[in-house]
Amino acid sequence: MKDILVIGGGFAGVWSAAGAVRAAREAGGEVRVTLVSGGDDMVVRPRLYEEDPESMRVSLDRVLGPIGVRRVAATVSEIDTEAHTVRAVGRTGEELDLAYDKLVLAAGSRLVRPSFPGAQDVFDIDTLPAAAAFDHHLRRLPQRVSSPGRYTAVVVGAGFTGLEIATALCERLRAIADAQGAGEEVRVVMVDRADVIGPELGPGPRPHIDGTLDELKIERRLGRTVASATSEDVTLSDGEVIPAATIVWTAGMVASPLTAQIPGERDRLGRLSVDAYLRVTGVPDVYAAGDTAVAAAEEGHDTTQSCQHALPMGKFAGHNVVADLLGTDPLPFTPDPYSTCLDLGPAGALVTQGWDRTVQMTGEDAKALKRDINVLWIYPPVDDPEQLLAQAGRFSNL
Numbered sequence: 001m002k003d004i005l006v007i008g009g010g011f012a013g014v015w016s017a018a019g020a021v022r023a024a025r026e027a028g029g030e031v032r033v034t035l036v037s038g039g040d041d042m043v044v045r046p047r048l049y050e051e052d053p054e055s056m057r058v059s060l061d062r063v064l065g066p067i068g069v070r071r072v073a074a075t076v077s078e079i080d081t082e083a084h085t086v087r088a089v090g091r092t093g094e095e096l097d098l099a100y101d102k103l104v105l106a107a108g109s110r111l112v113r114p115s116f117p118g119a120q121d122v123f124d125i126d127t128l129p130a131a132a133a134f135d136h137h138l139r140r141l142p143q144r145v146s147s148p149g150r151y152t153a154v155v156v157g158a159g160f161t162g163l164e165i166a167t168a169l170c171e172r173l174r175a176i177a178d179a180q181g182a183g184e185e186v187r188v189v190m191v192d193r194a195d196v197i198g199p200e201l202g203p204g205p206r207p208h209i210d211g212t213l214d215e216l217k218i219e220r221r222l223g224r225t226v227a228s229a230t231s232e233d234v235t236l237s238d239g240e241v242i243p244a245a246t247i248v249w250t251a252g253m254v255a256s257p258l259t260a261q262i263p264g265e266r267d268r269l270g271r272l273s274v275d276a277y278l279r280v281t282g283v284p285d286v287y288a289a290g291d292t293a294v295a296a297a298e299e300g301h302d303t304t305q306s307c308q309h310a311l312p313m314g315k316f317a318g319h320n321v322v323a324d325l326l327g328t329d330p331l332p333f334t335p336d337p338y339s340t341c342l343d344l345g346p347a348g349a350l351v352t353q354g355w356d357r358t359v360q361m362t363g364e365d366a367k368a369l370k371r372d373i374n375v376l377w378i379y380p381p382v383d384d385p386e387q388l389l390a391q392a393g394r395f396s397n398l
Contacts, residue, residue: 002031002325005086005098007076007258008106009037009060010045011307012290012314014380016104017069018392019318025389029326034070034098035060036088043128046307047374049165049343051138051172053131058382066385072096076107079261081283102285102321105272106314107256109291109305114156114249118229122156122247125165134248138172141245142180147232149243151177151185154234156226157251158192159200160342163209165248166190167345170216173246189219189242191226191234192251201340204357205350212347253305255292262286267294269305276332278317279324287321289313297335301355307378308397309335315395336397341370 006017017035024031041057048056060071074088074096086103088096111126113119125131144150151173155166166188173186190197190213197209197220213220221236226247228235233243255270264280265273271294273281278295280286290310295303303309316333323330340357342350349366352359361369377397381387 002101003099004031004033004102004104004321004325005100006033006035006104006106007079007086008108008256008290008292009035009039009042010106010108010290011042011310011378012106012108012292012317013037013104014042014060014063015311015314015392016106016287016289016318016321017064018067018380018388019315020104020322021067021069021318022389022392023319023322023328024326026393027322027326027328029322031322031325032070033068034072035064036072036074036076036086036098038073038075039128040073041128042380044374044378046378048125048128048131049161049168050374051135053125053128053135056131057128058379062382063380063388066383067388072098076258079103079105079258081262081286084285100285102325103287104317104321105256105258105262105280105286105288105292106290106310106317107258107292109253109255109269110257111249112252112254114226114251116226116228121229121231122249124249125161137246138176141173141176144245147243147245149233150245151182152187152189152242152244153246153248154189154191154242154244155248155250156191157249158190158194158197158220158222159250160198160340162190162192162250163198164343164345165250166218167212167216167343167347169246169248169345170218171346187219188216189221189244191221191224191236193223193225195223197222201342201352202357205342205352205359208350208359208362209342209344212344212350215347216345253291255305259288259292262288269294271305277320277330278313278333279320285324287317289317295333297338298355301338303335308339311378311397312336312395315392318392331395334395341366341373343367343370343374
């Protein structure tokens with residue numbers, strides 16, 4: 001029996017495993033699919049800016065167990081593409097050697113943490129433990145000694161994640177402060193080294209975003225970055241000191257460091273170059289999906305590190321590793337037309353279409369769509385093998 005090994009328990013990893021099982025059953029062949037992940041859950045990472053982040057997860061065993069995917073709870077430490085083996089460290093420290101015929105690297109991405117003085121006092125929402133620590137910090141703010149910055153939050157990074165957490169904080173901080181009669185103390189400040197908000201989002205949605213930030217009274221410090229921080233304040237590169245009990249870092253993402261163990265070409269984010277079938281260029285028997293891979297999305301544009309691309313990339317990768325093993329027809333990666341749906345907290349949401357990010361919808365209508373995406377569409381079925389495999393065969397998110 002041939003072995004398919006999937007590294008990563010996020011969106012791309014889960015759908016790679018499910019896609020492989022579906023394709024093998026459809027072809028009438030037998031393969032053994034193993035997924036290696038350090039955690040027991042698929043973390044719904046796009047929702048970690050919301051309150052109660054500890055609930056934003058799905059048991060991997062309830063998703064993949066019913067379709068026969070073997071799960072190994074371990075952290076991968078070494079990939080040997082010549083020997084077709086992966087070394088990992090299990091929960092109790094034991095070393096594991098896992099052989100594969102085909103490998104799918106779907107280990108995701110990670111935040112680049114800052115190194116300025118006081119960076120240890122800075123929060124992020126990149127992982128479930130980090131988001132939970134941040135959530136607990138916010139809930140404990142009323143217990144702090146009253147100070148000018150007790151209900152001030154500085155969000156560093158004015159990209160997609162920064163905008164979602166900053167606008168959410170307006171609501172979350174106010175609810176916490178209002179209970180103490182301190183609602184007027186709430187202050188949210190965004191900091192970015194770029195001279196515009198959301199530079200990667202382009203000029204199309206910027207007027208609406210700027211208007212929303214004005215409406216929510218979110219302050220901006222553009223063309224600047226953080227020089228140092230403490231648990232009580234943050235000092236910017238121009239010398240301004242902002243009293244703040246809460247500093248959140250959202251700037252800079254890179255692919256999993258495991259991509260460095262694959263002898264393929266990588267982009268500036270560390271993502272492996274893949275062909276139309278998600279095979280890593282120049283590396284036999286290795287595929288990559290999700291945030292570890294850079295694939296052609298539409299003419300002149302590459303995939304983004306996003307749930308929007310991770311889900312279908314996983315499904316295509318799973319199908320194609322099986323096609324490679326069983327001699328069936330592979331499918332070229334063909335994602336849906338690019339779009340974005342940006343949560344803007346109490347101001348609703350913003351939906352754009354195309355790479356020029358033409359605004360399609362705003363306000364409560366957009367918010368309703370964002371809720372559907374976050375609460376329904378990105379979750380895999382649990383305890384339902386037939387529905388899971390049916391979804392694994394639907395390569396469009398639409």
